[in-house]
Amino acid sequence: MKKTVRLRVNGLEQEVSVATHHTLLDVLRREFKLHSVREGCGIGMCGACTVLVEGKPVSSCLLLAALAAEKDVVTVEALGRQGLHPIQQAFVDHTAFQCSFCTPGFLLTTKALLEENPAPTPEQVKAYLAGNLCRCGSYMKIMDAVLDAARRLQPANANAT
């Protein structure tokens, strides 16, 4: 069964016809060609398909596309439109990846973390990012990048408030 839904992805609204059983992951890749969103496990365990829905990290493989209607969906393609986002830049500077298949998921989860908690401790970073898996094992460098990104974003956060 197909249904027309109105999705708001990276600030752009678009009507798409989706099968009711199709996930947001399917639709972002197929209809929106957003290839930063990747299936790693298909059951919400690896975090490679993480997107932000209303600012919260969500496994897009577990969310039916139709249920994302009228909600703000953000993928990594929306970051760094003018130059890299400070979190992306920190990941580059620390080489916080190897194969980087998991990187978009880590970037978005980090963005949500730093919005909730602008100065996390290493333990808080571990706990928040525990749902994103990096099989290459780049966690040490990811930790460095996340803590560095938090420092880089501090003044901006201060200005915003």
Next chain:
Amino acid sequence: MPSPVGRSVGMIDADERVRGTVAYALNAELPGCLTGRILRSPHPHARLVRIDTARAEQLPGVIAILSRADIVDNPALYPYFGPVVRDQPVVALDKVRFVGDPVAAVAAVDDDTAQQALELIEVEYEPLPAVFDPEEALVPGAPILHETFPPQRGAMSADIVFNPSEGSNQLNHFKLRKGDVEAGFEQAHRIFEHTFRCPPVQHVPLEPHVAMALVEAGKVTVWSGTQTPHNIRAQLAEIFQLPLAQIRVIVHTLGGGYGSKCYTKLEPIGAVLAWKARRPVKIVLRREEDFLTVTKHQAVIHLRTGVDRDGRIVARKATNYFNAGAYADISPRLIKNGGYATAGPYRIPNVWVDSYAVYSNIVPAGAFRGYGVSQAAWAYESQMDMIAEALGYDPLEYRQMNVLHDGDTFATGEQVHDMHYRELLLADAQKAIDWRPGAEAWWQRASADGDRGAGSATVSHKRRGKAITCVIKGSVTPSTSSASCKLNEDGSLNVLTSSVEMGQGAKTVLAQLAAEAAGIPLEAITVSEPDTDSTPYDQQTSSSRTTYSMGTAVTLAVQDVKRQLVELAADQLEIGPDDLTCDEGTVRTRDGSRSLSYSDVVRRSRRGNLLGQGTFATSGGLDPETGQGIGSIHWHHAAAACEVEVDTETGKIEILRFHSSCFAGRVVNPRLAELQVEGSTLFGLGQSLFEEMLYDGGQLINANLSDYMIPSFKDLPGRLSVSVLEHPSAGEVHGIGETSVPPVMPCVANALYNAVGVRITELPLTPEKVLAGLARRSEAEA
């Protein structure tokens, strides 16, 4: 100009990695491309009686269904593949040999249709008795997986000795005979005999296996996430009976490989399905299917070691059974590396190894980061601590006493050089965990609470222990890498190689080496991805060989271009070539009076570009009867050290600190090297503590990331550190991609023993096994 080699330059493709725009095979698209899906066997072993695809074919949107009917007696197709033995059919022919064996494939307009079509294919099976354990599979009367081998095509790799036993499940047998092992045992003061086991585990690259194929105008083109593009080309040329030149394999960056993407996996079924559909077809495996594609070898290792009165190892006999699963894949070679490795990095005058690859009805095993050495090291490094304790030696001192020195002979009879165990690796490991020789045995240490000096009323349930391990690992020898380069008329350089970028930073490191050789900035260099139509031959991106082998080939190719550059500049400047030097993108006279930029020289030459080529081939090989010869062009070595805390109530092992030391010869990019060693360490920790593929009657029961765990942020040791060690005497680059995996598992097991006196000889070290060991210990004490 300062060389970029030795500097931690960031990855040259970092921008696309954080923008999410890396062109993985997963993202490859072609107009009119169909979705392929595979129907798999539900039986571990069965005769294929009947396949009826009629109902599935009638489903609207189904374009083609591939089954044995398309390939049996079809003179256009050779139905088998396999890197050593062509024993794996494109789809099942007469029988299926494991749960997950491909039986048919569907190409349809979309995934839903393809999935529906699979359900409409009717297959009748006649179940056969099955066998899952490698030792049981060798017992006379065991069910036989391959009654005969299909006729062989193509040449076997030079380093593989093939000793199958037709009519049994023995796929291959590697023999190593050094010295006189029986005489060695006779002179031994003590003999230690133990059996060690490790389970199959899965690589779990987050990007699954992907292949997209197009067959048109007599040409086969495949986009694949593979580590071995030229092997895929050769295998597809056999299947389609076409010249190599008519097969094109294109490889983009991989979302992880770790060995799982070596050799043909999805490409044959994808390409033959595209041939039948007459349209492009793309197959992306689901996670559960990736678990059914390739695994690390389950292994059983019987280890007998004799030591003299001074504690020196005088003889070792090893019998290794590697479970190859249902098809050969690369097992015939892997058992060789996993065979000679069982001697470890120790001076042992008399060594006898029988290493077997055995067919059984489980998922085929293939290359896995560590390549047989992990299984061997699990056995010999566990046993080293057992021997040291029995003889009353400190485990570190016992290793220092037996470890290889420069000029010693390894188990393969070859002299080893550039051995840095004592002064570099073991010293570094010792320092990392403050190991105090002679004072680290578990019974000498108080409980963790005691360590903290807390006068607590309750006895702590936590105990701490430490361990140090070391390993030796070869790299595939002989092997060949070839590279070419184009110096363009603006002075920029294209480096063309078939090395696969899979997160190890191959493109970056090769660019660094090319920049150093060319004397131009890193930014002027672009490194290609493999495309067998245009990039030269490379044997494989595996065996930790790319930086060394392809790095050398790239350097030679750049030197070739520079030679031409100097000759042309000499003509243009009317001066002898010996009076010219190249650096900073400029050819200069030695007195500095005149110069031409590279760009000027190429433009004036009117050649358009200068083409350079370089080939690096190593030689060696082992005698088929004795395993003596040259096993590896050079030897990779690593050590590990850790401290654990064991909760005696729950059995949980917590890694307080872990340190990996890896010898790198000369480091090209320290940060990328560190990343790989950290990654190897985590790979090892997952295998130490929880990774294990679980079977029930041949059915894999945990083929998903909920039931099969891989290390997360929460599994990081309290402290994780790595050293990538150089030595001034070693000008050569050593591979480091895999060497740090094998020492991890025995290190954790030895630290567990060191903490609570529980010896576990079968991985992984689960809380259940720890608790059972503690219970046995208290029973024995009571």
